[in-house]
Amino acid sequence: MAVAAASRHGGTCEIADRIAVTLAAELSDGWSVTRTDLRDLRALDDVDAVVLGSAVYYSHWMHAAGRALRYVKDAPLLDLWLFSTGPISEVDSADAQVPSADAMVADGLAVEHQVFGGRLDTSLLNWAERAAVKAVHALPGDHRDWDQVDDWAKHIAAQLSQVPTRGSVARSSGR
Ligand SMILES: Cc1cc2nc3c(=O)[nH]c(=O)nc-3n(C[C@H](O)[C@H](O)[C@H](O)COP(=O)(O)O)c2cc1C
Structure with missing residues (x-):
């Protein structure tokens, strides 16, 4: 199975690393x-299962993750889990539900979509990003919950261990 994620400042990649290790x-x-x-989506060919994540910027998944999502969603016999990282304040958390990822679960194309807290290091941001996070009253700091990440992994x-055959984890609807 494969674990992949799109990240601008590295926080989401570290969550993907942790999920892969666990x-x-x-x-x-x-x-x-x-x-x-x-960068090379062919690495997602012929795997039994994929965990795909993205940082959320301006209420959207990053381009690389969206591209990967389109690539894997029609793959036969593939179990797919999705995660987003974003919420860095109470105000911002309402934006964390990424419609396309949620829709994929609703349509039975993915098993689950999990939202994790993110990391906001203001020293890494350009002036436009600083203005954006100020506008939503985002709190600088690391809001990732590693116990939550481990529990999800x-x-x-546990789901994969129960059903070892390809593409067979129950989804909310068939496809
Ligand atoms: C300019 C900017 C816009 C953001 N927009 C959102 C957003 O719309 N919704 C959200 O939940 N988080 C938002 N965030 C928070 C990021 O998703 C969060 O910091 C994430 O952990 C960054 O991941 P990365 O280190 O992998 O790039 C934003 C952060 C920045 C800097």
Whole structure:
């Protein structure tokens, strides 16, 4: 299986790294976990399952993640989990529900969509980004919850361990 994520400032990549490590530790010997780069989407070919994430900027997934989502969504016999990182304040959390990811779960194309808190390091931002985060009263700091990340990875591993055949984890509707 593959774990991939789009990230501008690295915080989401670190969540993907952690998910890959936890999955590798939790899954049985029959599984191998690859931490995949989104620059070459062929790495997503022929894998049994994909965990795909993106940082949320201005209420949208990053371009590289959206491209990967389009690439994998029609792949046969593929189990797909999605995650977004974003919320950095109470005000901002309403934006964290990324419509396309939620719609994929509703349509049965993905198993789940999980939203994680993000990281906001204002020293890395350009002036336009600083103005944007000020406007939404975002709180600088690291709002990622590693226990929540680990729990979600273990939850995925448990689902995969129950049904070892390709593309067989139950979704909210068929496809
Ligand atoms: C300019 C800017 C716009 C953002 N827009 C949103 C947003 O619309 N919704 C949200 O939940 N988080 C938003 N965030 C928070 C980021 O998604 C969060 O900081 C994330 O963890 C960054 O991930 P990265 O380090 O992988 O790039 C924004 C952050 C910045 C700097």
